[in-house]
Amino acid sequence: MPRAPDGRAFMPTPVTSSAPGKVILLGEHAVVFGEPAIAVAINKRTRVKVTDGEGDVSRVNGFPLSKQYHVHLALAVERLAPGEVVDLVTESQVVSAAGTGSSAALTVAVVHALLRRAGKLVPGDEETVAREAYEIEWLAQNGRGSPTDTSVATHGHGVIVAEEAFDELLWTVKKGPRRWRLHHLDLPPMTLVVGNTHERGRTMEQVAKVGRFVKQSGFGREIIRDLGVATRQGLVALASGDAIALGDAMDRAQNGLETLGVSTRKLERACAAARDAGALGAKLTGSGGGGSMIALVQGDPLPIAKAINRTGCSVFVTALGVEGVRAEDKR
Numbered sequence: 450m451p452r453a454p455d456g457r458a459f460m461p462t463p464v465t466s467s468a469p470g471k472v473i474l475l476g477e478h479a480v481v482f483g484e485p486a487i488a489v490a491i492n493k494r495t496r497v498k499v500t501d502g503e504g505d506v507s508r509v510n511g512f513p514l515s516k517q518y519h520v521h522l523a524l525a526v527e528r529l530a531p532g533e534v535v536d537l538v539t540e541s542q543v544v545s546a547a548g549t550g551s552s553a554a555l556t557v558a559v560v561h562a563l564l565r566r567a568g569k570l571v572p573g574d575e576e577t578v579a580r581e582a583y584e585i586e587w588l589a590q591n592g593r594g595s596p597t598d599t600s601v602a603t604h605g606h607g608v609i610v611a612e613e614a615f616d617e618l619l620w621t622v623k624k625g626p627r628r629w630r631l632h633h634l635d636l637p638p639m640t641l642v643v644g645n646t647h648e649r650g651r652t653m654e655q656v657a658k659v660g661r662f663v664k665q666s667g668f669g670r671e672i673i674r675d676l677g678v679a680t681r682q683g684l685v686a687l688a689s690g691d692a693i694a695l696g697d698a699m700d701r702a703q704n705g706l707e708t709l710g711v712s713t714r715k716l717e718r719a720c721a722a723a724r725d726a727g728a729l730g731a732k733l734t735g736s737g738g739g740g741s742m743i744a745l746v747q748g749d750p751l752p753i754a755k756a757i758n759r760t761g762c763s764v765f766v767t768a769l770g771v772e773g774v775r776a777e778d779k780r
């Protein structure tokens with residue numbers, strides 16, 4: 450059994466783990482003001498393979514690991530394999546900068562693999578992975594961002610993030626004055642089409658814009674409250690498996706997000722095309738200003754996927770809620 454410099458036994462390498470991307474089903478932006486949000490794992494995953502390295506420097510996909518280019522991976526190695534040389538190979542189906550949680554999927558997968566390699570993970574302990582991955586995201590983003598993406602990439606399925614308590618608490622995360630409660634959410638078998646506009650939305654810009662609007666106007670605060678109502682309607686619809694009501698909640702949320710100014714023409718064209726082709730509801734997902742949209746489908750997703758694609762988006766189909774982080778090797 451190989452040993453770490455401190456004599457600890459760790460797993461013979463390679464160790465491979467994978468974690469899913471996510472979409473926000475309901476509640477983006479409103480969650481910044483204390484309303485709940487629902488995030489769901491998607492069937493696009495990121496895999497990270499960790500092997501003992503040779504030579505003096507750790508590598509990622511053959512290149513020297515650098516904080517400048519691979520900040521999440523470099524922080525993970527610094528924290529979980531200090532003083533060691535490792536080779537990382539990453540493989541991702543999660544498109545980056547599309548609002549589908551690519552950095553969280555990568556961070557959660559590498560944290561899971563490194564913790565297992567160090568013999569520091571009790572099987573089934575999701576909380577340790579989610580907390581460590583959030584610390585890394587938080588450091589990488591200079592103290593911004595919520596634990597939503599890292600929690601859903603770890604836990605999979607659906608996750609409710611809220612200040613208030615719901616059933617099935619997973620963990621609570623505190624950072625300075627902020628506190629988030631993360632909860633498991635059961636999801637009925639439903640299908641989403643995800644459309645990527647390839648317009649690059651910047652989360653911080655969109656959050657700042659909404660912040661100004663809400664600070665300056667009572668109307669802004671009303672919209673945030675209405676987005677909260679849409680999310681709660683969505684939760685009721687999910688609990689009863691009512692896809693039509695969930696679609697209505699998504700349309701209501703898209704209206705609010707348009708009024709907040711975070712939608713774009715391309716997102717709106719894609720949503721309209723999806724509804725015309727029979728989607729039960731459609732909305733942007735994540736911070737907006739570009740990025741991706743989602744459409745809720747009953748039956749064959751192909752006509753809706755094609756309609757969204759014709760507006761210039763690349764598309765994929767996902768079931769609602771998939772498995773979270775997992776080992777990809779038999780151990």
Ligand code: PMV
Nearest residue numbers: 477478548594595652735736
């Ligand atoms: O664009 P994404 O997927 O990172 O989502 C951002 C969600 C916001 O509510 C806009 C911001 C946040 O921190 O919750």
